[in-house]
Amino acid sequence: MRRDYDVAVIGGGLLGSAIAWGLGRLDARVCVLDEGDIARRASRANFALVWVQGKGLGFPAYADWTVEGAGRWPELAEALRYQTGLDLCYERPGGFHMALSEREMEARAAVASRMAAQGAAAGIELLGRDELRRLMPQIGPDVVGASYCPMDGHVNSLRTFRAFHEGMRGLGVDYRAEAPVEAIEARPGGGFELRTPAGEMGAARVVLAAGNANERLARQVGLHAPMLPTRGQIIVTERTGRFLDHLVMTIRQTDEGSIMIGDSKEEVLEDAETTLRVGAVIADRARRIFPALARLNVVRTWSGIRVMTRDGFPIYDESTSHPGAFVACCHSGVTLAAQHAFVLAPMILAGRLDARAAPFSARRFADAPATLAA
Incomplete structure (x- = not known):
């Protein structure tokens, strides 16, 4: 049976699952489209640091974003523990x-x-x-x-990944493994059609959180993700x-x-x-x-x-040619997990990235298209 969603998140790694969990907490109808266990994701291979030191050198907005994200990790760990019973073993010894x-x-x-x-x-x-x-x-x-x-600080990153997946499912998020997105098409009346090997589905908004695959997917909706x-x-x-x-x-x-x-x-x-x-x-x-x-x-x-952008800093952007299409790329998926769940997800559901995300637009790259939001 075909279903339409408020938001389709492409990618079920740590970034995508954090955004989806954050959207689920806001009672959005969310679908996560993922490769599943065959995905070679950084979420399973990372060093599990919540690291602030030196982040944002030459990019003050990133330094501030990182500090805010690390500062909210206790809140995130407690919220996931309360919902799932999983202790993420978060510690901040410096x-x-x-x-x-x-x-x-x-x-x-x-x-x-x-x-x-x-x-x-x-x-x-x-x-x-x-x-x-x-x-x-x-x-x-x-x-x-x-x-x-x-x-x-640091965490148990595999348990964090598991907690996000258990948590988002507990919030009613529809997780679909073995459903990598092959094509994204804009609907004439607004929203998107997404084609996967498991079938097609529709969503009012789409979030590209597919790691290095974002570079290919971004072009389909007027976005830019140089990786x-x-x-x-x-x-x-x-x-x-x-x-x-x-x-x-x-x-x-x-x-x-x-x-x-x-x-x-x-x-x-x-x-x-x-x-x-x-x-x-x-x-x-x-x-x-x-x-x-x-x-x-x-x-x-x-x-x-x-998952590394061309200059090493995060990209958060939205498309003007395809309203409702967003992209999120970052290397620090563990450190920034709280920001993605508590800050970025509400922006996406509201349909507009606010001033806090503006410094991370791909407009900073010389080859950025004109279809990025100003």
Whole structure:
């Protein structure tokens, strides 16, 4: 039986499910069209950080958006726990970005200075080796110092993903797996027809939240989503006793006791394989930061293709040629989950992005079409 919806969200990853859950809380009739389990989503391969430090360097609106999103994570975690019973294991111990040379420490100082100069709300503190050792005596001799931000945190990202899916279904959102959108057509009287292998359906509004596939889909509705995906690789160790009370940007201990290590960025568009060459570099740097890690066995590795826009900053936009069509692209799906659920979703249901989203328009790109909302 054919159904029409208030909003169709294309993509059921962390971004799409956060938006759909937010729309469901507003009593909207929502459908999520997704590839399902075959999707190679970043939601299953990310590092699970709620990270503020350094975000928005050169883009003050993004820095503010990130701070607001991280600040609302306790509210999000509690709302999902109350609805689904799932503990997302959100913690905010503050985060350290380690420096293994004086040159790296100078780079951290430059970031802190530039963020302060642009008025970033999240302060970054610089710690020398002696001060850092008092906090983390397990650091290795190669560690020169670190930068620190008290707003940085982390979560159980797989449980977060599960909670959004259980939560949106509990709110009546119609989730359709194995239904990737092949075509979007505007209806003469307003709204959209969406064609999938599972059939066609209609919606008054459509949200493109399909990761790197947004670049292809955006052209169909007068939107622009220039993407430049990269590959990241992660190493996971066996479980161990409590080792890290603090959060490091590239090393974190999960709530289950394993150590996650990730410190790579490769310009690989499709291949999600892991490589020994990159894995060896990641492991060596982690061992230099915390020598005790060398005693742990590696139990698995994986890689994922990051959803990355051409300039690395989020895109939130709406179309003038196809009213009711929106696009959302971002790399920081975990950090910004609360913003997408509590702030972006109401804008979409209202049919208009407000001033808070304006800085993230793809109009900032030189090749942007004239069909983007002013």
